[in-house]
Amino acid sequence: MAGHALLMKAGLAEDDDHMQVVAISLFVTLLCACIVLGHLLEETRWINESVTALILGCSAGFFVYITSGGTNSHILQFDEELFFIYLLPPIIFNAGFQVKKKQFFQNFVAIMLFGVVGVFISTAIITVGCWYLFPRFHLRSLKLRDYLAIGTIFSATDSVCTLQVLNQDETPLLYSLVFGEGVVNDATSVVLFNAIQNIGFDKLNINTGGRILLGFLYLFSMSTMLGVAVGLLSAYIIKKLYFGRHSTDREIALMALMAYLSYTLAELFYLSGILTVFFCGIVMSHYTWHNVTESSRVTSKHTFATMSFIAETFIFLYVGMDLLDVDKWALAKRSAVLPISGILIVLVLLGRAAFVFPLSVILNHVRRTPSTHINFQRQIIMWWAGLMRGAVSIALAFQQFTTFGDTRNPDYATMLCSTITVVIFSTVAFGLLSKPLIACLLPEHLRAVHASNSSPSSPKESRSLDLEISLLSGQTDGQGLLRRSSLSMLLQDPTVAVHHFWRKLDDSYMRPVFGGRGFTQNPPDSPR
Amino acid sequence: MAGHALLMKAGLAEDDDHMQVVAISLFVTLLCACIVLGHLLEETRWINESVTALILGCSAGFFVYITSGGTNSHILQFDEELFFIYLLPPIIFNAGFQVKKKQFFQNFVAIMLFGVVGVFISTAIITVGCWYLFPRFHLRSLKLRDYLAIGTIFSATDSVCTLQVLNQDETPLLYSLVFGEGVVNDATSVVLFNAIQNIGFDKLNINTGGRILLGFLYLFSMSTMLGVAVGLLSAYIIKKLYFGRHSTDREIALMALMAYLSYTLAELFYLSGILTVFFCGIVMSHYTWHNVTESSRVTSKHTFATMSFIAETFIFLYVGMDLLDVDKWALAKRSAVLPISGILIVLVLLGRAAFVFPLSVILNHVRRTPSTHINFQRQIIMWWAGLMRGAVSIALAFQQFTTFGDTRNPDYATMLCSTITVVIFSTVAFGLLSKPLIACLLPEHLRAVHASNSSPSSPKESRSLDLEISLLSGQTDGQGLLRRSSLSMLLQDPTVAVHHFWRKLDDSYMRPVFGGRGFTQNPPDSPR
Structure with missing residues (x-):
């Protein structure tokens, strides 16, 4: 995930400059439509922006597919670097910046167990399952490195749908666990993915697991330290200079640029930019944010949230459009996509169950205070919250299975099509079921959300x-x-x-x- | 200036991905340094961010030049499309968004005279002067189209330095005129530049001037209407939906995206995106901005200003680095660069004098109220305020004289080197002299700025x-x-x-x- 050359090509006709303008205009229009529709549909609380963007993207892709006479479904064609250089940093930085630090550090052990150990367990189960089952569907060119990558790709969760339904004042423990696990899980998946990339698989022996673990620990600790260091530096600079004396704009610019700098520095030292920018966000919200003027505080909070929001909508819109990508489907083993997607979904369900329930039992055994007890209903919600697959899975899959947005290997094309299918199915189906499920498991909670004069559930x-x-x-x-x-x-x-x-x-x-x-x-x- | 393919290449080694990361890290670090230094030096009021960025850019270019053994001075190499697609829209939109509408429309006639008619006069003088003088310096491959382009390139002003010294409460008329002319002038130059591009010069006859004028009027009116329409649409959508009920982030995202949409739509219809986005900014600040929540208002104001600030710093940093560009200087007729730059600076001085003083006399004759009288001291300040050349000149010059950041024609390379020299010289020399000049011409004004308990000058x-x-x-x-x-x-x-x-x-x-x-x-x- 190093910062390669940024290429952003018109999918329709590279030599025709004007098509590029058409494409950008159409894409920006779709983004606006997503925002307006997402707002109108928010009342129902069943559909969220991700689902809206996915459906709009699919429709636009279908429209382009029809008008282009079945030769294309893309408006814009991106390589996976775009995700990692422009779209993921604001999302992850904002997650760190907005995280409720008190609850985050209060539940630190639980979040780390679910977010780090959980990813290892889930990766192991998905990897082994795929390794055993995929060759039966004639995917023979995949190597061990690919299977390990698939394991991490499908261990990265997207808990946006669940968080929209949970009320953080009513169930602070659950909200904190789901949110905290969500961001740590994303970072862990990316770090583990990179650790796997750096390992040589020419000689597979007993040490491979140990080397992956060591690589992971090195990346995790160094990336965290770098993020903390850059965050502290920004706090120190702004405190010493006190920019507010003159200009709010300078403060915002410096915060945004230094956050991005932490990301590029991590890439520079071959570390995990995602993890660095996440901890940089935490440190910035703990120190830097308190050193700026009042209007800078309001502005930075909303600006970072807006950038993250646009980036997320962008990704889902693009993924929706990608569903009908002609080139991929032409190359892919079409008959294998549906069974493989089915296997992946079952493995995702199993892989998550395999760590949520045992780890919850262990946690309940260690932490005996009633306030931190994770009962069975909550365990089910924890399990469900991480079933959706989103932006990170897509980005990692693109990085693993394409070269500049294009793919040559039929097995790789099959995996890309399956990944998109799993992401869309899990986001739409699991996402839509979130609200009824939580209403069923936490009935008094949902009632409280709807009644305005709510009393705490317990x-x-x-x-x-x-x-x-x-x-x-x-x-x-x-x-x-x-x-x-x-x-x-x-x-x-x-x-x-x-x-x-x-x-x-x-x-x-x-x-x-x-x-x-x-x-x-x-x-x-x-x-x- | 249509939206061509966006290419952003590492200047050092295209095949080495890691060099790209080094380059981005270095560039972001330099941007941070510019902000901190600009803040520290602001006390003096002699040096502003533009000059800081230019000097830092030159130093960094020199450093790269030395470390690469004299083969390179670039960190990143951009084509001119980057300016027009990413950097100019936020700058111009912010100018429209922040313009004081009352004063702007109050002095509408004066601003339009200076900003539109002035550009025509200045373009004519610079074009004729260059056409007469340049062939003596062996620039023989330039055509009439090139000379007209040079005329518009050097008619686009950059009044940031002057605005930093003027106090808008002390001299509201002067401030409004300088600011208003600055933005209208930028837009006019770009529209005129495009109008010239669209004209066929195969048969030069008496109608050429008329066709340029007609093309200009068409572009100007249609672009304005499009910008107003998109701005009104955004106001209507946000008023009807009242996003604030749920989310500030959605409002900010919609405002930013629709502003950008107005720009790309203008490009789509072959209009002037710069002018469209400027009027979209005015309409948005007049209607849309009042329909959003309080925190959206604070956030949007500062976010747009910050984006504009970063884009401007970015451009000056890049221009500073470009001064030592090895490829351009190797190809350029080096002995011709200095005399040509000198000629251009003299023509800029003359071209601006040729419209500021006569138009002021006409305005004084028509508007007889003492409050709008432009006396001779103010005329000199008006003249001086528009002598600096900046981002728009650079962007237009790149568009006219390069293909993807590279140049083949020695005369074109010479013109690029001269443009950069003129921009740097005018920004640094004229910019630094602004404060002493205004202190000399408006002594009671400057005193008032320094004393905290100031009384109005008149x-x-x-x-x-x-x-x-x-x-x-x-x-x-x-x-x-x-x-x-x-x-x-x-x-x-x-x-x-x-x-x-x-x-x-x-x-x-x-x-x-x-x-x-x-x-x-x-x-x-x-x-x-």
Whole structure:
């Protein structure tokens, strides 16, 4: 996923410049239509922007297919680098920037278990399943590297649909787990994918697994450190210069450029830009965001969210259009696409079940507080939330199976067609079923969402959680309590203790240098 | 300037993907450095971001030149389409979005005289001068089309330096004229440039001038109408749907996408995207901006300004790097570059003097109110404000004299080198002299800027101007007065009367349909 040459070609006629303008105009019009339709359909809460974009993209592709006499379905043709250089960084950065840090770090162990260990388990199951089953459908040119790539491709989840249905005030634990796992999972999949790319598979032996794990750990830790470093640097620069004195625009420009810089620097050092930009986002929202002016805060929050929103809509629109791609289908083994897609969907269901339920049981065993208990209904929702496949899967599949948006190997074309089918099926079918499922499993929750004067689903639970949050955040009147009982807390729950020591470090050393809540001119709110 | 294939190639080694990442990282780092340095140097008010970016770009180019052993000075190599597809639209849209509409329409006649008629006069003088003088420096391959293009290229001004020194509260008339002329002038130059491209020069006869004028009028009126139409459509959509109910991000996304759509639609119909996006910006700030939520208003204002800021810094950085471009200088007639640049600078000085002073005299003769009198000091400032050449000149020159960032004709290479020399010289030399010149011509103005408790430079004048503004805006208590005396106003001053009828149309028909100040939920402020 290094930054290759950026090529953006008109799919219809490369030599005709004007067709390019037609294509861009049509694509921008479709994006606008997605936004308007998504808004109109939002009332129903059944259909979201992803599904709207997919359906609109399919329709536009069908229209182009008809008007071009069955020779084309594309408006624009991109290579996979476009995803990684322009579209993914804003999405992942925004995820880090908007993540609720308190809940994220409070549930850090659980999120890491689901997001990191879960990806390894899911990858293993999907890889083995495909390796065993695919040759029966005459896909014989795929190598072990390809199967491992398929495993990571279909382990990257897209939990947007579920998050739209969950209410974060009613079920904070579940919301935090689903959101946190979603972003960590994306980053882990990409890092694991890259770790697999870097390994030589000429001699397959017992060490291969160990080398993948070592490569993964190296990429994960170095990328995280780089992201934190760039984020802290931006906080330091803006705090020292205090740009707000003159210009909000400079502050926004510097934040956006340094976030992007963290991504390109990671690529420069052959690290994972996705992970770097995610942690850069977290650090920026914790320090940098508090050092800028009030209008910069409003602007940065919404600008980053908007860029992420446009990038996501863009990807789904493109994927919808890709469904009818003539070249791919002409080359692919068409009879194999449907069974392979079916196998992949079953493996996705199995692979996710194989880690959500066991890991939840382990977590419940370790963390005995009732507020963090993941009961069976919640386990099912956790499982369901990660069944949708989205932008990251598509991007990784394009990177693995194409060269500049084109494909020569029939097996590769088959895999691309299957990936698009799985993404569209899982997004539409699983996505549409999310609301009824949650309504069935959390009936009192959904009622509360609809009634405006809602009462918490479980008052006792949310009160104990509130207490825990205020203890963890070290704010208000929890300060004294924290100082007194830190040793007993360490014995009770290591996560809480780690968080406590982090708060002390943050208050004593980090904030005075890098700014942050309470260390700036005007007391601000958190970005979310 | 149609939307050709977008190619962005690494200047150093096309086959080495990693060099591309190095290049992007370096470029983003330089952009960050420009912002920080520009902030640190802003105190002095002598150096602005443009000059900083130019100097940093030159230094970086020199560094690359040295480290590559004198074979290269580029980090990235762009073709001119990048300017027109990505960099110019945000700059021009932001100019339209941030323009002070009251003052703009109040001085509409003056701004149009300077911005449209002025470009024609300046183009004619520069074209004739070059046509007469250039063949003496052995540039024999240039055709009439090239000379006309040179005329428009060097008629596009860049008044950023002057605007940074002028205080808009102290000298509202001058500020409005300089800013208004700056944006109209840019648009006119591009439209005229395109009109010249579309004319066949195989048979040069008496009608050529007429055809250029007709082509210009067609492009100007159609582009304006398209921009207004798309702007009104965006206002109508957002007013009807009232996105704020759900999401600020959707509103921002829709505004940005529809602004860009207006640009691509103009290109689609072979119109001038620059002019379209400028008027789309004006309409959006007048209607759409008032229909969105409060946070959308803050965000959109700063986001568009930031995008414009980054695009401008990017262009100057690139131009600075281009100064040492080895390929161009190897091909160019090096001995001719300096005299040609000198001739161009003299022609720019003459061409601008030839319309600023006569047109000011005419305006003073027609508009006899003391508040709109342009005295000799102000005429000199008007003249000086438009001497700098910037992004638009560079972009047009690249379009005329290169094919995909490369050049084959030695005369074309010579013209490119001369253009870059003129841009750098005028920005640095004329830009740095702006402050002393204005301090000399408007001594009481500069004193007022520096003293915090400043008194207006001319109390009587600013009071009469305030009165006129409140009359024109039709707000507060001026409403009754306006209704009573519309006929007598028409006889006194046609501009005022036109504005008055426009206000009535706006209040009675436009605002109820498209929204706007006073027709939305929460009473807002104007974007600027």
